[in-house]
Amino acid sequence: MAITVASAQLPVGESLRIQKNRIGPLDRTVPHDKRICIVTGTHGDELEGQYVAWRLAEKLNKNPWDLHGVVDIYPALNPLGINSVYRGMPQSDLDLNRIFPGNGNGPVPEYLASEMVKDMQGATVCIDIHASNIFLRELPQIRISETMADSLVPMARFMNMPLIWIHASATVLESTLAHSLNSVGTPTLVVEMGVGMRITREYGEQLIEGIFSLMSHLGIWGRKTPPTTPPIISSDWQVSFINADHSGIFIAEANHTARVEEGEPLGFIADPLSGKVLEKIASPVSGLLFTLREYPVVYEGSLLARILHGTP
């Protein structure tokens, strides 16, 4: 059932609506005090979550009797961004994921953000699905701020994502949806996978299995699910960042998600005007190439790759 969570009039004959699909248990005799929120479309250029939202609803519609809790699917927190190939909120150019928890008396983006938080708060768990951006391709991963690691990692292990990246907390990240929900006691896991503007079905299916596995663990899904792949946890390793030192066209040579050896070529930066190679990029370490530049135009400083390495 589609429910409008928040809305605001647009100037000319239209309202902006934030909608969710609520799927509840058919069997009214089972208690349904448990609720999972699947949230995506915060960044209008990230579409991997569109597949997951559709696929989850499709599967639940087919097997409604196995549902023992409420599933709220929010496929588009930023509908105007999705409609205009735009990452931020098109009218104000604000990044929606930098204005949470919002403000009911603030301008539209902040008002909508506050209504979203109100609607999701109190859920048993929220899964906030992102797709990196158009520049970088990511191995499916759960990102958790180090301050939340103890409480969130146990749940993240069910998600069937190969990597759990526990990152340092940063003040700017206090304005994300995940931080806002976590700080009011609603456990929220952030998924980053794939790349902007594309759908990687295989990653979507992998995450769907993880969502069912977590729902089964929480008692929201009545069936047993197959065991998921145990994730790599980043805190046991180190993350090496590789940035461009030249502006040009990046041509990748290594394969995303492959294991690379120290000194192995990751790619090069080309200058098509002169036919020269401006920079050759070799892996500084041996490890797992979990992030790789997808968008070829790079500038001095552009992130090209991230590698997980070290010994646990």
Next chain:
Amino acid sequence: MQRETLFTINTIYREPLHIDGIFFGEGEKALAVVGALRGNEVQQLYICSQLVKALGERERAGRLAPGCRVGVIPCVNPFSMNLGKRFWAADNTDINRMFPGYAQGETTQRIAAGLFAHLRGYKYGVQLTSFHLSGDFTPHVRIIDAGYHDLGLADSFGLPFVMLGKPSPIDTGTLNYNWQVFETNAFSVYSKETSQIHEESARRAVEAIFSFMAAQGMLRGVGDADGARQRPRHFHEENLVTVLSSQGGIFLPRRAAGDRVEAGDALADTLDPYVGEMKERLTAPRAGIVFFNHDSNLVGGHEVAFRIIPDL
């Protein structure tokens, strides 16, 4: 007067991006003025260019106090300004969310780091800035409460209002926040316009900076401290009264920033965009001075149409 390139980034197919500063005097780093950090801040660029011209005249007349260095950086972002984009045109990030910067990081982090290396250590810092809501402001000085601020110092700009604001998490990446962290007295000077030049308010901003310089002993002689006769009103950002629209439509403002209003005065009419009937009349909830007005002729529901500084 010397012009120096503070930072350069090469780009593919374009000339290198130079960030240039114009410097007056020798000695202690006394005052830095930063103009357009965003590509649409044309008014801020214009103000800086007028400031440079007038500072040059005063320098030639021997009116700059000895032993102090004054720097003006009119435009940090010609890369985006030349394309008509507000944020960094390659990845839409905001340089004014990247301070203090990171020299090994992403492009805009490197720009911020390169610039901040020069901007650190000034006794006073002034940023000519704009706001993410599209609208006009009554000229004022904004100071963020980041632990190193002195409201009284702001009086010598001679602008009618000094506003103290609490930094939100995303403000921790702004130039002014980081100036304060490194013990520079930092002020944001808001002028009426952003992407359009308003000559009268630009002239006022230049006078305000001269008035400040004269009060701090950076300028000798008479004529530049006249503005300081007016004692500005101080208020906290939280005390502003926000007037939100509830209806979308054609927006016809009746009052503008700087106007005095009484409780109940009509501020704007919102018309049905198809049939021209009035959908909503916005009125002033309190008597005071209009601080901000929405400046587009279209409005949505739940937008900040006006902000009023209420009478005490």
